[in-house]
Amino acid sequence: xxxxxxxxxxxxMVTNRNLLKxxxxxxxxxxxxxxxxxxxxEKWGLAxxxxxxxxxxxxxxxxxxxxxGAEMLKEKGLDAEIIHAVLAHVGGVPAxxxxxxxxxxxxxxxxxxxxxxxxxxxxxxxxxxxxxxLRRFKEKKFAxxxxxxxxxxxxxxxxxxxxxxxACLVAMQGIAPDLGL
Numbered sequence: 001x002x003x004x005x006x007x008x009x010x011x012x013m014v015t016n017r018n019l020l021k022x023x024x025x026x027x028x029x030x031x032x033x034x035x036x037x038x039x040x041x042e043k044w045g046l047a048x049x050x051x052x053x054x055x056x057x058x059x060x061x062x063x064x065x066x067x068x069g070a071e072m073l074k075e076k077g078l079d080a081e082i083i084h085a086v087l088a089h090v091g092g093v094p095a096x097x098x099x100x101x102x103x104x105x106x107x108x109x110x111x112x113x114x115x116x117x118x119x120x121x122x123x124x125x126x127x128x129x130x131x132x133x134l135r136r137f138k139e140k141k142f143a144x145x146x147x148x149x150x151x152x153x154x155x156x157x158x159x160x161x162x163x164x165x166x167a168c169l170v171a172m173q174g175i176a177p178d179l180g181l
Contacts (some may be wrong), residue, residue: 001046023050025179026103033167039098100166108150114181120132
């Protein structure tokens with residue numbers, strides 16, 4: 001499956017516009033991380049774009065989230081590494097590969113960065129720097145749904161929290177118009 005096919009699948013399955021933006025942000029971050037860490041940018045990007053493809057189908061039974069998506073992607077013939085990462089991002093299987101670990105850490109980071117942009121006076125990603133995001137990270141009540149422990153697993157990729165934050169922020173700034181930020 002190429003990126004255009006993946007995007008078509010996502011757009012046909014995901015009804016929530018903010019969830020679609022989250023998936024695009026995750027794709028961008030994973031592409032940037034793949035570039036930095038020597039991963040396959042295309043594969044990592046697809047994993048980011050597709051990781052929540054089953055969200056609407058599993059909204060009423062969240063225990064199936066990731067499992068249903070992995071089955072859908074398996075039926076579409078996607079690479080086993082992408083399928084494993086989709087399962088690992090919800091804790092369905094251990095995060096083993098660099099892709100698994102990157103998706104697991106990135107998933108909540110995108111929400112933290114979006115929340116930081118929305119509380120900034122300009123409401124633009126371009127106005128943010130890593131220090132601004134990291135100050136928000138330290139505020140436990142800010143974007144409380146962005147699991148800080150999960151984000152901090154970025155160290156399993158050999159990246160400090162500061163490096164990881166900067167990499168994700170730069171990647172998301174690169175697609176700011178698509179995110180409406």
